[in-house]
Amino acid sequence: MTNSWDAAYTAESPAPWDIGRPQPAFVRLAEAGCLTGRVLDVGCGTGEHALLAASHGADAVGVDVAPTAIEQARAKAAERGLTARFTVGDALDLDPLGLAGTVDTVIDSGVFHVFSDDDRPRYVASLDSVLRPAGITYLMCFSDRQPGDFGPRRVSRDELREAFAAGWTVESISADSFEINPLQGSTHAAAWLAVIRRS
Numbered sequence: 725m726t727n728s729w730d731a732a733y734t735a736e737s738p739a740p741w742d743i744g745r746p747q748p749a750f751v752r753l754a755e756a757g758c759l760t761g762r763v764l765d766v767g768c769g770t771g772e773h774a775l776l777a778a779s780h781g782a783d784a785v786g787v788d789v790a791p792t793a794i795e796q797a798r799a800k801a802a803e804r805g806l807t808a809r810f811t812v813g814d815a816l817d818l819d820p821l822g823l824a825g826t827v828d829t830v831i832d833s834g835v836f837h838v839f840s841d842d843d844r845p846r847y848v849a850s851l852d853s854v855l856r857p858a859g860i861t862y863l864m865c866f867s868d869r870q871p872g873d874f875g876p877r878r879v880s881r882d883e884l885r886e887a888f889a890a891g892w893t894v895e896s897i898s899a900d901s902f903e904i905n906p907l908q909g910s911t912h913a914a915a916w917l918a919v920i921r922r923s
Contacts, residue, residue, distance in 0.1 A: 733770070733792040740875070740904045741834050742769055746776040749864055749900050749917050750833060754780045758862065761828030764854060766815045767835035771797025774808045777831070784808040787821060816843060818850045827854040832863040834902065836887075837876045844887050852891060855922045863918040864900060870914035875907075881916060888920050895919040 732739040746754075753759055754776050761782065765774035768786030770793050778784040778801070786808060788794055797810040813821055815835055830851055839847050851861060868878040881897045888894055900917040904910070 729788075730790040730792050733790055733796065738905050739769075740907045741902070743903050743905055744770075744772070746772045747833055747864065747903060749915075750776060750831060750862070753862055758860075759829055759831070762823075762826055763829045763831060764818075764821075764823065764827045765831040765833075766818075766851070767832065767838075768797060768810065769793045771800050771808065771810055773831045773833055774810070775800060775804060775806050777829075778806045778808040779804075782829070785821070785823065785827075786810045787813040787815065787818065789814055816846045816850055818854050821854070823854045825854070825856055828856055828859050830855060830859070830861040830863075832861060832865075834864065834866070834876070836863055836884075837865040837879050848887055848892075852922060857922060859922045861918075861920045861922070863920060864902065864915050865918070866902070867899070867914040867916045869899065875913065879916065884916065884918050884920075888918075891923045893921045893923060895921055 750773050759777040763777040763782040763784045765786040768774050768788045771786050774784040774786035791812050794810045794812050801808050865879045866876040868880045885894050897916050897918045900915045902913045902915045
C-alpha cells in the first residue's frame with residue numbers, strides 16, 4: 725500500500741487531491757479558531773492542512789504513509805518558515821507517534837473514505853488512541869451525493885454515524901465540497917464535513 729500512495733507524489737501530474745493549498749473548508753475552520761492546541765493532520769499528504777494549523781499558532785503534526793509526501797511537506801514548512809512536525813506513519817496505527825491522549829484536534833481531509841469496512845473500526849480506534857477526552861475530529865470525506873462511480877468510495881451520513889457510534893458524539897455532518905485538480909472536466913467533488921467529538 726505504501727508504494728501505491730507514494731507513487732501518487734512522484735508522478736508527473738499531481739494527484740487529484742494534491743491542490744497545493746488547503747481545502748476551503750479547513751481554511752474556514754482555521755479562521756474560526758477551530759484548529760488549536762495540538763493538531764494532528766492524519767494522511768497529511770504534502771502538509772497543507774498541518775501548515776495551515778501551524779500558521780494559526782497550533783502545535784501541528786502531520787502523518788502520512790507516503791515518504792515522498794512527507795519530504796515535500798517538510799520542504800514546504802522550511803520554505804514558509806513554519807514549525808510543524810511531519811513523520812511517515814500509518815493512520816490505522818498511530819501509537820508509534822507517541823501522541824497517546826495528547827491531541828486536541830484531528831484533521832482528516834479525504835482519509836476516511838479510502839478505508840474498507842474492515843479497516844474503518846481500526847481507523848476510529850486509532851484516532852481514539854491519540855485524542856484527549858472531548859478532543860475533536862474534523863473529517864471531510866467523499867459524499868454519496870457525488871454522481872457517477874469514478875474516484876473514491878462514496879460515503880453516506882449514516883455510515884459516518886455508524887463508524888463513530890461508540891464513544892463519540894457526531895455533532896454535525898454538513899454538505900461541502902473538495903477542490904480537486906481538474907479531473908474528467910471537474911474541479912470540485914461533493915463531500916461531507918463532519919464534526920465529531922471524542923467522549
